[in-house]
Amino acid sequence: MPAARPRVLYVTDLAYQARGRRYCDEDIFLTSRLRAHFDLALCHPLDTAALMDGHDAVVVRNSGPVLGYQRAYDAFRARALEHGSRVYNPLTGKADMAGKQYLLDLTAAGYPVIPTVDRLADLHRLPPAHRYVVKPRLGADSLGLRIVPATRLDTHAGDDVLIQPHIDFAYEVSFYFVDDDFQYALYAPDPRRRWELKPYAATAADLEFARRFIDWNELGHGIQRVDACRAPDDGLLLVELEDLNPYLSLEALPERDRDAFVGAFTASLSRFVRGAVSAM
Structure with a gap:
């Protein structure tokens, strides 16, 4: 029998140090509000696979760049997909959740995206630029991002990076x-x-x-x-x-807008968890 209140495992790295942001403050605030509606447990991303059983849903929030714990994240994904676990956000995301390939796909499809290629041989497809942005294909939170002059681009290109013109x-x-x-x-x-x-x-x-x-x-x-x-x-x-764990910058919002977001998040998560419980 499911518990009277939905059981949610909330994944966060409260100790993660981000430039210009305090991830821990945001998750402390959000979980303080969510506890009115859910039986809530917090865990570090390294512990998610071991603790996810017995919860109606796993909420991935400010868990930091996956590059810092790639093997643990891959194990969590594999276990969640194998057991049909409910993960919020769902693991079907096609954007940052799956790496930076989407920037290439959207460029090729003509979407309004900063033009992106992954090979020097395709540089002619980009607008000419004096400087280029080189970023890891699996990067996050600006880790590994470099701005390099066009004359040195060949020393930074490789199979694991994407290339974009630097836009002012x-x-x-x-x-x-x-x-x-x-x-x-x-x-x-x-x-x-x-x-x-x-x-x-x-x-x-x-x-x-x-x-x-x-x-x-x-x-x-x-x-x-x-x-x-x-x-x-x-x-x-x-x-x-x-689409994996976006920081929300709630501290920059007026209180009314912050409360409105919390209400929308709570309602969405409630609908999501009800779907999990009804499937049991």
Whole structure:
């Protein structure tokens, strides 16, 4: 018999040190609110595979870059898929959850994304640039990202990296969704200070842009963050689609908007967990 209240295993690394952000504060706040609705247990990502049985759902939140514990994450994924465990976000994500291949796929499909290639031989497909961004194919949280001059690009290219032109954008902006519903947007007015964020009033055109990537990913449930930059032609280009464990920057929101997000997250997770319990 299932418990009277759903049992949720909440995965977080409270000790992870991120530049300009305190992951632990966000998860302490969220779990303090979720406890009103769920029987909640917190665990480190290294312990997830061992502890996930006996819970109605596993919620992966601020667990840090997977590169730091790749073998443990692979074991967790394999166990969850083998046993049909309910994981939020679902493990079907096609974006950062699966690496950076999606940037190549979206470029080839003509989506408004920073043009991306993975071979020097394809450099002609990119707009000419004096500098290029080289990032690991399996990178996260800017780990391993380098900006190199065009004259030295050949020394940094390889099978495990992606290449993009360096764009002098006006600012970066992020759009946050729960399931398919837009929640809020934040932007960094100063490109040199990526995590000094302020609320952003998204236009209808902005949301149409962001929803293209939410629709493409077909995740169904969960939290996603669409990161974009305002290009010199005033259009938006996708930087990343974070569908594994996006940091939410809730501290940058007014209290009313923060409460609204918590309500949407709680409702989404409740629907997700009910689906797990009803399948038992």
